[in-house]
Amino acid sequence: MERGARNNQRAVSDAKADLDGSLLAAAPMTGWHYALFLALPVIFTMLAFAQLGLVEGGQLAPGRFIPVGALVFCLAGGSWSLWRWRPGHDRLLLPLVGILSGLGLVEVARLAPSLFLARQTVWLGLSTLALLAVALVPGDLRWLRRYRYTWLLAGLALLATTLVVGVNPSGFGARLWLGVGGIYFQPSELLKLLLLVFLASYLEDRREVLLHVEARIGRWQVPHPAYLGPMLLMWGFSMLMLIWQRDLGAALLFFGIFLAMLYVATGQGRYLLTGVILLMVATIVGYRLFDHVALRVDAWWNPWQEASGRSFQIVQSLLAFASGGVFGQGLGQGLPTAIPVVHTDFVFAAIGEEYGLMGALAVIACFVLLVSRAFHIALRAGRAFDRLLAAGIGASFGLQALVIMAGTLKLVPLTGVTLPFVSYGGSSLLTSMIMVGLLLHVSARHVPGNWVQTDELIVAG
Amino acid sequence: MTRNIQRLAQFVLLGFALMAASLVYWQVVRAPDLAARGDNPRLVQAELRLRRGRLLDRYGEVLAYSELLPGTPETLEAVQRRYLHPEATHAIGYYSLRYGTGGAEAAFDPLLRGQLPWLDQLLHRPQIGYDATLSIGLGAQHAADQGLGERRGAVLALDVATGEVLALVSHPAYDPNTLDDDWDALAEDPDAPLLNRATQGVYPLGDLARLVGLAGLFSAGITTPLDPLSTPLDEMLAPLSDSGYLATARQLGFDAAPPFDLLTGPGLLPDFDDQGTARDLAVTPLHMARFAAAIADDGRLPIPTLAYPAPPSSWPERVFAPSVAALLQAHTPTFEHMAGWAGVATPQETGDQPLSWYVGYAPIAAPRYAVVVVVEGSQDGQAVTLPIARQTVDAIQR
Secondary structure: OHHHHHHHHHHHHHHHHHHHHOHHHHOOOOHHHHHHHHHHHHHHHHHHHHHHHHHHHOOOOHHHHHHHHHHHHHHHHHHHHHHHHOOOOOOOHHHHHHHHHHHHHHHHHHHOOHHHHHHHHHHHHHHHHHHHHHHOOOOOOHHHHHOHHHHHHHHHHHHHHHHHHOEOOOOOOOOOEEEEOOEEEOHHHHHHHHHHHHHHHHHHHHHHHHHHOOEEEOOEEEOOHHHHHHHHHHHHHHHHHHHHOOOHHHHHHHHHHHHHHHHHHHOOHHHHHHHHHHHHHHHHHHHHHOHHHHHHHHHHHOHHHHOOOOOHHHHHHHHHHHHHOOOOOOOOOOOHHHOOOOOOOOHHHHHHHHOHHHHHHHHHHHHHHHHHHHHHHHHHOOOHHHHHHHHHHHHHHHHHHHHHHHHHOOOOOOOOOOOOOOOOOHHHHHHHHHHHHHHHHHHHOOOOOOOOOOHHHHHHO | OHHHHHHHHHHHHHHHHHHHHHHHHHHHHOHHHHHOOOOOHHHHHHHHHOEOOOEEOOOOOEEEEEEEEOOOOOOOOEEEEEEOOHHHHHHHOEEEOOOEEEHHHHHOHHHHHOOOOHHHHHOOOOOEOOOEEEOOOHHHHHHHHHHHOOOOEEEEEEEOOOOEEEEEEEEOOOOHHHHHHHHHHHHHOOOOOOOOHHHHOOEEOHHHHHHHHHHHHHHOOOOOOOOOOOOOHHHHHOOOHHHHHHHHHHHOOOOOOOOOOOOOOOOEOOOHHHOOOHHHOEEOHHHHHHHHHHHHOOOEEOOOEOEOOOOOOOOOEEOOOHHHHHHHHHHOOEEOOEEEEEEEEOHHHHOOOOEEEEEEEEOOOOOOEEEEEEEEOOOOOHHHHHHHHHHHHHHHHO
């Protein structure tokens, strides 16, 4: 206990130094600064749409700027509402979301048929409303915590429904969508959200047990059932997604989020190791048993041998990156459309080709900022639930962006997850916006100077 | 929990740093070799936008040009290569997205493609190539083409002083406008229409071995009193010996590929140890055209070129003394305004069909043009080859 207390003291002082020394955390932002930050995404998106119009049509049709108008409307409405009713909210989140979803609109306009742009614009509006609804919910998020098993059951029911009546809008491939009247929704996105909420609540509740109770079998110290149970459950859950739904990306992401949050709650590296080993076992088993897993792993391990066959996508992706070079070909002037389904899975390769290394690094920087903000909010939050939730959201954004970026860059086998805010896809945009809404909610309730007063001290004491 | 969150944040940020490093690897380190990969669709796209320069004959007539086809909303604007003169096909060659380039299209490819300055590359302006002027003349091409008619064979005419190729015809030929569709059939055709016989066809000399032997004899100082046209070949070559004959062939450059813009190859020297005879010496029409030019121009072996004007580096090499050239000229049969040697190679020598040669120069008094005619499958010698040579020379002089 003595040592634990010292450790916690040190952790607390480290966190304090981190926060005080950080420019981002310390920056006081006036209304004018905020307006300037919000103008950047608008200016970028407007210029990009103008460039796209000039390159493709040689003229500037006013109709082309409707998505920009929608973005302006969303950002203005969002910032005004937040400024009015959530004065303490994190000032960087909305500009970051704005620039990423503005880039998303530009890339959809560039890469996908024109109907897709209209859909994405409508989804942007709906998602912004959802973000505001979540961010402006009065009180704290107690109701989210309280009904955790309801969320879990809802998630499982959603998954079961998809297993039974799932469809794929393109008519082939993994059936991961639910369709009603021509509108498709990907339940795994909502599932991710429910999982984050459930895990935050569950881990907050069981933290003390997890930290202090150990099980032994003879001489061997083994993971307590309180760890092992949920871990095996999550692992089984991910395997289920992998096997029945063939959703490699979601399975990986879910398990990753679970491990990240477990680590945040307990700080036990060995359980992280156990999880990684389980993941590797799953990969090897999947490789041996399932053709769709083997196909992706083979296509990834040595793409050059079958560059025109099953490795076509990844090779085309790398060729796109190479063609971009440092400065890029310029928006509308590369050939990213040579990559199949470029507007969802390979939007990062399209950015790499047309905006070059500079643009791709800028996108990475945006994600780094977004994730950093999420973790900062987690560090400053008062309640363990809020901390776990914010850290989980940060890990979710980070892991999802990393998984798809690494997939397009041939670092890991390709999995079909979206690049948050940027890839085409309504479900993904909606979920990401709700997650940002939660972050805003948590950040707005932060009381300056209050952050050290956490359960850390209670545990230590 | 604070420390755990910080560790997790470090882990995730480390992941993004890895992405940045990976981006640098693919976009900077590996970019050049990936960009050059043959299966990169950007190469085809760039090629489709390339405004390739025109090919012109020595008088400025257009032989080949690129036509800009307007793009549709689905496809970008594209360029189509057009060829106007089938009589010059083997000199011009072809340009095909699928099969690459051949002939002058290959020889002058860098010039025809041009270069795009850095700023224009940045602005995605189409690359515009330069025109290339060939040394051939359409009139001579037409005459040689007409002269050969439907027969298989080749005609090659050189300017003896500069080495410029004035006419280059090979039959059968192909249509470079429809090459992509015809390629498979052309490649399998037993008559080998894709083969440029003027530079790549290696033909046994047959009767013309006499001419090579005579050059060797005169160079060795043996001004034989025998009549070179009627003395049996073995008797005539006796003072020279086999090794002397081979040395002469090497001296004339027959054992090497002539330096030329188009694809060509070395001749085949006879193997006297294995029942070979002087008549088996096999060379391309280009070799013989250079030899004829050396006879006509004081023993100077020209460096042939398809460019007009000839590049200044083409300094001819002297392969025999002017006195030898004068002796050879004195012994060369003449007909009207042409001097030259006709001959036949028998099926035993060719291994297949007979063929007829004519190697000559004109005008007789002050030679300016060397001309070589080969007709496959003909034993008529001078009767079939001389008219073709004369027509060609007449067209050049016109």
